[in-house]
Amino acid sequence: MPLLQIRALTHLFGGLRAVYDFNLDLEEGELVGLIGPNGAGKTTIFNLVTGAYKPTEGQVQLNGDDLVGLRPHQITARGIARTFQTIRLWNKLTVLDNICIARASRIRYSLPDSILHGRRYREEERQIKDQAIELLAVFGLEQQTQELATNLPYGAQRRVEIARALATEPRVLLLDEPAAGMNPGEIEELLALIQQIRQDFGLTIWIIEHQMRVIMNICERIKVIDFGETIAEGTPIEIQNNPKVIEAYLGEEAF
């Protein structure tokens, strides 16, 4: 059984068909790309899967559990985490807090514990902080834990966002244009980082990206959508040679 199964996902914004009959089977450990021209509905699909929007029709299942109708934090707790196209860190909070808060759904202490600060609370908080610092070290951010998120350079903010997503302990990681605004050097680092966390955390990754060198380099399978509909699916080589894709999307870049 696939880890993430999406069936006939459809979303209408009033009369606008943003996503139509989208299907996907994401097997455990896969790295799959989602591409398409601007406004094709890629981010909308992520929003539907993570519960930010409620689909008009269709099914999303993680490991056999139905996700449609759950609230976003419940879906995150079940194992889907994401990053955002434009960075959405909690700017006026420290990097450390940004990571710790993402563990909210793993907190076992109760509300009275959070006010009385008993032994159990202190142990768990220390554990949360230690884990967060460990995670930040993986991203080379251990020196910046007490820095406000807004004060970090752009590339570091991108990394904090990925670290924050990992702090939720996901099984599936959705990356929404992680390379946006990065220079070629930073992109190389990002690719290495994605490969590394995929190995270390046993992740299944689903990535939206405009930069062809990212998508063609790391994805095993690519899905192409245009105007909310799937127009092609296959390996990077197949996609590059698919006339429909070239017409809809790559054509502009190829010539």
Added chain:
Amino acid sequence: MRKEKTKTMRKFYLPLAVLLLFVVIIGGSWLRILNEYWQLVLLFMGINIILTVSLNLINGYMGEFSCGHAGFMAVGAYVTGILTVWLFAEDKVFGPPVLPAAWAIPLFPVALIAGAVAASLVGLLVAIPSFRTRGDYLAIITLAVNYIVKSAIENMEVIGGPRGFVGMKRVMNNMADVLDVPWLLIWTFIGIIVTILIIRNFTSSTLGKGVEAIREDEIAAELMSVNTRRVKVIAFMLSCGLAGLAGGLFAHWPGGYVNPGTFTILKSTEVMVMVYLGGMGSISGSIISAVGFTLLLELLRPLGVFKWVVIPLLLVVMMLLRPTGILGNRELTDVFPRLRAIFGSEEESYAPASD
């Protein structure tokens, strides 16, 4: 060795300072060194601290705009006042006291808690629309709640309607007859400490930091595993409950009455002014501004009505000079690191576990 010792000693500096303040204020009032006027000022100061620190949770930490805090204060004031009068005092409406007057001493805090719980339940009224609305619209809703509470009280003849509710003075006198100590100041002092501890501890926990995540980016908070509805309900209920506690204390002020006219939008505005003056998201800022604002009101009393010309003017100047309030969103210990060295607890100065 020695360093360890000073570190454990330090843990007691802040509680000791608080204890000293308690002894000075309560002792001074008990020995009548502080006259009745100053006792009253201290009482209002304390009540304002509780109101300001509690409202800061919503308007400062969470970044919402609740402007009906006086409504929740009213609920606490009436529920606590009615309870103590019904239980411990002779009253026209409620008849003879249900319990012997001496029981008022141990049961007074129970009545305060009952008022706080009632106010926090009304706080749910605000929490629920806050799931869907933010900013201006939520401000209008909280304003409406303030009016609803006030009008509801005005239309309940049993508890005095617009004329107000009396009888709390008899309760306080009964307590003083058993043991003559400044009971109300004692409970206000304890109320302040409880309020500060609740807000400080909650906002420093990972669960409570969800409140700040909501302020910074609510959608990201919900998507990154913060149960925003639960956090909002908790924050509103805590904040409104503590406003109810302040109300319960206020109901027993030496004047001996409460009337709905006290809990208008003006009172709510006053609390908001103290929050913004002290700095959003700063507990020490709230305390400083509540103390300062209460004193300012008293200092300018000779000016009569002109007080309300001078105070807003001072506020305008203040906001021009320091738009983020006295302390911004920092605490006193951030501004004066030396204070942290003296009073700082281990929790705040977190360092990653080495070796």
